[in-house]
Amino acid sequence: MRVLLMGFGSRGDVEPLAGLAVALRALGAQVRVCAPPDEEFAQLLAGVGVPHVPFGRSVRALVTGAEPPEKKAPKVAAALVAEHFGTVAAAAEGCDAVVASGLMPAGVRSVAEKLGIRYECAVFQPWVLPSPNYPPGPRPGKPFPPGVTDNRVLWDLDTEKVNALYGEALNTHRASIGLPPVDNVRDHILTDRPWLAADPVLAPGKELTGHDVVQTGAWVLRDERPLPSEVEAFLEAGEPPVYVGFGSMSLRGSGDVARVAIDAVRARGRRVLIGRGWAELGPIDGRGDCFAVGEINQQALFGRVAAVVHHGGAGTTTTAARAGAPQVVVPQIVDQPYWARRVAELGIGAAHDGPTPTFESLSVSLATALAPETRARATAVAGTIRTDGATVAAQLLLDAIDRETPSASA
Helix, strand or coil, rough: CCEEEEEEECHHHHHHHHHHHHHHHHHHCEEEECCCHHHHHHHHHHHHHCCCCCCCCCCCHHHCCCHHHHHHHHHHHHHHHHHHHHHHHHHCCCCEEEEEEECCCCCCHHHHHHHHEEEEEEEEEHCCCCCCCCCCCEEEEEEECCCCHHHHHHHHCCCHHHHHHHHHHHHHHHHHHHCCCCCCCHHHHHCCCCCCCCCCCCCCCCHHHHHCCCCCCCCCCCCCCCCHHHHHHHCCCCCEEEECCCCCCCCCCCCCHHHHHHHHHHHHCCCCCEECCCCCCCCCCCCCCCCEECCCCCEEEHHCEEEECCCCCHHHHHHHHHHHCCCCCCCCCCCCCHHHHHHHHCEEEECCCCCCCHHHHHHHHHHHHCCCCCCCCHHHHHHHCCCCCHHHHHHHHHHHHHHHCCCCCC
16 A cells, blocks of 8 residues: 655654654555655654655745744745645655645645545644634634634634635646635545544543544654763753753744743753754853753653753643653644643643743743642653554554455455
C-alpha cells in the first residue's frame, strides 16, 4: 500500500506525520510526506528514512518575517490551494490514501476525489472542530460582531471567514478538474468524521466537541537521540533546572521574554535551561546557572527538569505531560490557550494569563508549577498518557484501505 501524508505548519505539525509514517512503514506500507521546505523538516524526515516532498514556502520565514503572518493570510491561502492541486496532487499519484493535516488543507480532498483514493483529515487539537460547547478560535478576516456569544452563530461566521480565505481558489481549481463547487470549505475539509490525533486525557474528543471524532491518541515520533554531552554536564552540575522554550513562536511584540523568564526562575532559586527556538532566545549574562540549547530531544530532557515553561504547542504539552514535568504554559496563538487551560484543569501546571509574561506574573505561575502537589499530580497523569496513537492510526488507515480494495477473486 502507498500512503501520502501532508501538512503545512511548524514542527508541531510535521513531527506527528513523521511518527505516523514510521508506524505505517512498520506495518508494511510505503509512505511519503508532503511538508514545508524548511531544512529542519527535511532533516527530521531524513532521520527516519521517510521521503520528503517539499511544498509551499518556508514556514520559519513566514512566522519570523517582518510582516505578521495574518496580514499575508489571503495570499498564503491562495498559494497553498494551488500547491495542493500541484505538488501535493503529483505526490498523491499512485497512492491508495492521503491523510491531510496542518493549515487548512483546502484542496487535498478534491485531489483524492479526482484520483479515487481514500481521504482522511486529521487535527491535533479539538478546538478546530465546530461545536456548540466553545467558540471558534481567532482567524484572519472580518472580526466577529461585538456582543455575539452564541457559539453556533460564531461558528457560522467562522464558516464565512474560511470561505472568504479559500473558497474562490478552491472552487476555481475544482472546476479546472471537472469537480462541482464546495459551499462550506471548512466542513468539506474536516469531513463528517475527522481524526483527532491527541491524547484523550489531555484533549477529550467527543465529550468536548460533540463530534463523532476518531480519536487515535497523539502521533508521537520516538526520539532515540542522546542528550549532548554539554547538556548532560549542566544537568549533573546541580538541582534540576527549569526549561524555558517557545519552539516555533517568533514572540513578536512580547518584550524581552528571556530576561523576564530567567529572572523569574532565578528568583525561585532554580537554574535555567533555555531553548533558543525560532525567537532565538539566549542567556542574559555569563552566569553559570543558565545554559542555552538548540533543537534537542525533549523526550529525554523533560523527565530531568523541575518544570517546563513553554508556548503551549500540542507536541510540547504532550511531551511534558508524558514526562511527568510540571508545566507553565504562556500561550501565544491559535490552539495554545486551549492547551494552557487543559494543563491547569488537570492540575499538572499553570496557565499564564496572556502571551506576554512579566516577572510578577511568571513568578506566580512558577510557584504553582514548582509546588510539590503539582509535581505529584503531573507524575500521576504521566502514567495515563497513551503512547500508541501513531500505531492505532496506522492500523485504522490500512484496515480501511483493505476494506475498499477489491479482492483478487472479485
